[in-house]
Amino acid sequence: MGSSSGVYLEELVSLADKVLAGVGVIKPDMIATLDTKQGEPVWLALAEHYGCSLRFFAAERLEQETFRIKNPSEAVFATIGCHGVAESAALAAAGPAAFLRVEKTLGGRVTAALAVT
Numbered sequence: 673m674g675s676s677s678g679v680y681l682e683e684l685v686s687l688a689d690k691v692l693a694g695v696g697v698i699k700p701d702m703i704a705t706l707d708t709k710q711g712e713p714v715w716l717a718l719a720e721h722y723g724c725s726l727r728f729f730a731a732e733r734l735e736q737e738t739f740r741i742k743n744p745s746e747a748v749f750a751t752i753g754c755h756g757v758a759e760s761a762a763l764a765a766a767g768p769a770a771f772l773r774v775e776k777t778l779g780g781r782v783t784a785a786l787a788v789t
C-alpha cells in the first residue's frame with residue numbers, strides 16, 4: 673500500500689477492505705509499504721486491525737520490482753525514487769513467484785494492490 677503523509681487509519685482500512693472484498697479475501701497475510709512510513713503509527717494500527725505482519729521496503733528495493741508492475745509512474749519516481757509503491761511493495765513482500773491479483777487501486781490519499789503466489 674501507499675499513501676500521502678498524514679493519512680488516517682479509516683482511509684487505509686476503507687481501501688484495503690474494498691480491494692480484498694473485490695477478490696473474496698477476508699484479510700491480508702501482510703501489509704507492505706515504503707520505509708519512509710515507518711514513523712507513522714497508522715501503519716502499525718493497520719496491521720493490528722487485520723492481525724497481520726507489516727513490512728517496510730526502501731525505495732531502492734521497490735524499484736527492483738519495476739519490471740513486474742503494471743502502473744509505473746515517472747512522477748512517483750521523481751518524488752521518492754521508485755516507479756510505484758503499492759504494486760512494488762505487494763510484489764516485493766510476496767516474493768519472486770508472485771503476481772498482481774489486483775493492480776494499483778486509488779482511494780483518495782491511499783493506493784493499494786494485492787499480490788499472490
